[in-house]
Amino acid sequence: MREITFAQAITEALDEEMARDPSVFIMGEDVGVYGGILGQLAGLFDKYGPDRVRDTPISETAIVGAAVGAAATGMRPVPEIMFCDFLGVPMDEILNQLTKMRYMFGGKAKLPIVIRTLIGAGIGAAAQHSQCLEALFMHIPGIKVVIPSTPYDAKGLLKSAIRDDSPVIYFEHKLLIVMPLKGEVPEEEYTIPLGKADIKREGKDVTVVATALMVHRALAAAAKLQEKGVSIEVIDPRTLVPLDKQTIIDSVKKTGRLVIMTEECKTGSSAAEIAAIVAEEAFDSLDAPIKRVNAPDTPVPFSPVLEKFYMPDEENLIKAVTEIV
Known part of the structure; x- marks a missing residue:
């Protein structure tokens, strides 16, 4: 397979959906001319022109607000907010318009919008261009949260997201793009359903749930731990809303141990929510305390040395696993 x-993978997903459905457009x-940051x-832009790949002014409020209006009147906009750090600017449009309209109109209004945005540290972009804010949007009812870790998942999940009403x-992690991460992706069309986790590595001793870049660090740690006789099962939720709780719970019932690894600040993270779910629904299956491996509760440093220390790595995960086996 190629x-x-x-x-x-992102480009292909957008290209295929724009060719399939003339109501899909990017803004x-x-x-446009630049081809994405x-x-x-x-x-x-060259293929579909300025009407369907629309460069906008530097106004996140206008981008999301216009997308809400376009979606409410029959289009399928895919607006890009360059960095997730900038999502604070159009927060009213997201919090009080985009996520509430279907509910307030009794399900009669469709809001098929996919907001693409970059997350993550690792490229020296400092405190205002490096955050991971997944949990913030998990907390808002009415919006689905997608966070792929591989080219295969990135393409299939984006196609499903665009077709969702x-x-x-x-969320696209910057390092997965700039590394650049390569992976097998079939040439034939496919989609991946939202709300279905993927077991990236099977194991029997410890369940590790990881997202985005952390999936790859978890897999690297799992390979090292295997040499020490510890078998790690790595689960990638792929979507945080809807969350495939059952796959995680089934794994914990098998292994009896859980570590969650995400790049978010620890307090109030998606890792905290997953830990709470397992504590509520699979407590009797646990043989050890749940552990979390996250970034510290600080802004992302600009210093390369501090930024490297800030980001969770495989050694952090190995330490957490070693404490519970």
Whole structure:
């Protein structure tokens, strides 16, 4: 099977959905002529033109507000907010308009919007361009949260998100794009259902739930732990809303131990929510305390040395696992 990059997977998903459905269009800063800040939209402007790949002013409020109006009147916009750190600017449009309209109109209004945005540290972009804010949007009813870790997942999940009639926020980790991460992706069309986790590695001693870049660090740690006789099962939720609780719980019932690894600040993270779910629904299956491996509760440092220390790595995960086996 061919291998493509994470960015190419995003481009292909958008290209296929725009070809399939003329109501799909892209809008945002530098999405057109520039081809996306990290090249995820390369070639789409030349193929579909400025009406369907629309460069906008630097106004996140206008981008999301216009997308809400377009979706409410029959279009399927895919607005890009360059960095998730900027989602605070259009928060009223997200919190009080986008996520509430279907509920307030009794389900009669469709809001098929996919907000694409970048997350994560690791490229020296400092405190205002490096955050992971997944949990913030998990807390808002009415929006689905997608967070892929591989090119295969990135393409299949984005296609499903675009076809969904509810709002979706789609997080792309910067390092997965700039590394660049490559992976096998079939040439034939496929989609991945939202709300279905993927077991990236099977194991019997400890369940590790990880997201985005942390999936790859978890897999690297699992390989090292296997050499020490510890078998790790790595689960990638792929979507945080809806969350595939059952796959996680079934794994914990098998292993008796759980570690959650995400790049978010620890307090109030998606890791905290997953830990709470397992504590509520599978407590009797636990043979050890649940552990979390997260970034500290600080802004992301600009210093490369401090930024490296800030990001959870495989050694942090190995330490957490070693404490409970």
